[in-house]
Amino acid sequence: MEIALLLSKEHPTLPLAEVRAVLECEGIKYYIKEKQEGLLILEIPLESPENMSGIIKRLSFTHEVFQILIEVDEEQLLGKTKEYPWDNIVKSDYAVRVKKMDKKSHFNTSKLEWEMGSIIKDNVASEIRVNLENPSTFIRTVLINGKAFVGQRMGQISKKHFFDLKPHKRPFFYPGSMSPKLARGMVNLTRIRMGETLLDPFCGTGGILIEAGIIGARVIGTDIDYKMVKGSIENLQHCGIHDYQVFQEDARKLELPSKVDAIVTDPPYGISASTRGEKSQDLYQQSMQSLQELLKEDGHMCLATPHYLDLDGVLEGTKFKIIEQHHIRMHKSLTRVISVLAKI
Ligand SMILES: C[S@@+](CC[C@H](N)C(=O)[O-])C[C@H]1O[C@@H](n2cnc3c(N)ncnc32)[C@H](O)[C@@H]1O
Incomplete structure (x- = not known):
């Protein structure tokens, strides 16, 4: 048909x-x-x-x-x-x-x-x-x-859902939150299925976790900032997502008891979101080292990065390879690059 x-x-x-x-x-x-x-x-x-x-x-x-x-x-x-x-x-x-x-x-x-x-x-x-x-x-x-x-x-597809869940309409808001539509799109690009586990190691206000939770994934979120952890939990509960774990952790040192099926994340760009004084390139490189161990062998990771980040450099020597990329022009000086990574 x-x-x-x-x-x-x-x-x-x-x-x-x-x-x-x-x-x-x-x-x-x-x-x-x-x-x-x-x-x-x-x-x-x-x-x-x-x-x-x-x-x-x-x-x-x-x-x-x-x-x-x-x-x-x-x-x-x-x-x-x-x-x-x-x-x-x-x-x-x-x-x-x-x-x-x-x-x-x-x-x-x-x-x-x-x-x-x-x-x-x-x-x-x-x-x-x-x-x-x-x-x-x-x-x-x-x-x-x-x-x-x-x-x-x-x-x-309900436009109302993406409109009603816009970041400033959730109980906890912080500048730099991602739109629910893009968050859902990124979750989908990892090919995750209902009942599987998705990790966002830089979860911020929890927008990615909410979208993954809505399509039936179990979600794990971490953030270095306790304010974000508390805020993400508040937002997840507000959206009726119950199958979650959110805790304070540094993505560079993250360890989990078992591997996850997908990772979707939007790490700090070094402009609005805090990088805790560290250069984005180093933060990304160190995080990739720990994240590659947490993803299952045939799993995918979907990552949003600024155009000026040298992603090939970040991934050099890791088990990740880029399988597709999409460029979203945000404004004159920022293009977001959405990359789907597979483990090699
Ligand atoms: C761009 S924001 C994420 C925004 C999120 N996608 C949303 O919709 O709210 C990046 C987050 O990374 C967190 N962060 C910065 N350095 C970190 C680290 N080393 N480990 C974990 N989280 C970190 C920041 O606290 C911030 O909440």
């Missing part, structure tokens, strides 16, 4: 990388049929849809996922919509929504929504009604590059 994902356009590489990582760790085989700005079309095995709801729930850089029912050139859209057996799909109330992904289409979206809605109405049982507020079946149409994709929505 074919599914379409409406990807966030806020970053050129992160949304696709996140989808790939999550499908991979959930064991879903896929083939990328098409990739255009903001739209990804995948072919997945027929038996996969049951697993898709868990996948959709954990994504952060995707807006919506739908199963493709019709794929045609735009001019043939209404004709094909008339021929489609809608009574197999629409069993109770429904809505049709159209999204133009570029300026090429000549369609007026609200007129097209109305026209498609009427065609469907003529092809289903007479008691079935349109419900624009909360339909049981949501028909999504996407117009892009002269083509139309029509499908049934499988799920959408």
Whole structure:
């Protein structure tokens, strides 16, 4: 079957990388049929849809996922919509929504929504009604590059979650906290699965731990500053995460009773977050020495660093190798580099 994902356009590489990582760790085989700005079309095995709801729930850089029912050139859209057996799909109330992904289409979206809605109405049982507020079946149409994709929505990603959990809305706030969306994306890039253990050795206000906790990971956080430890615990409790351990420790000397499945972290940049008077490069180098022993053999680490840090230098002589990188421009003088590391 074919599914379409409406990807966030806020970053050129992160949304696709996140989808790939999550499908991979959930064991879903896929083939990328098409990739255009903001739209990804995948072919997945027929038996996969049951697993898709868990996948959709954990994504952060995707807006919506739908199963493709019709794929045609735009001019043939209404004709094909008339021929489609809608009574197999629409069993109770429904809505049709159209999204133009570029300026090429000549369609007026609200007129097209109305026209498609009427065609469907003529092809289903007479008691079935349109419900624009909360339909049981949501028909999504996407117009892009002269083509139309029509499908049934499988799920959408809640913007509200990422908005409600913004760092300044949590009980404990400290400048330099990471956005929940990026934190979730970084967690996903490590390919961690539900029930596995994730470590953030520079946990600050606990934003990464919260996102990992929400997708069902057990979380361990440490920070050298006791104020942050207390604050992280307060934030985790506020977000309903109970399976956590957070304690005060120096990442350079960290030891744990057993290995973790993933590490996600955002160490100090030497600007806003305290490095306790130490140069970032040395802090990173020493921390990597202890962290490489704490990660399981096939585990991944996802790390946010400033562009000016020599990450290759930091990793030299360690068991880590960079497998992918994404650059996020924060402002004129800072680009964040998100790196996924594997153990060699
Ligand atoms: C950039 S902040 C982390 C922000 C976090 N991602 C958040 O969303 O709040 C870096 C944190 O590293 C901590 N830190 C600095 N040196 C450390 C060390 N040697 N070991 C552990 N934590 C350290 C700081 O106290 C700070 O809370």
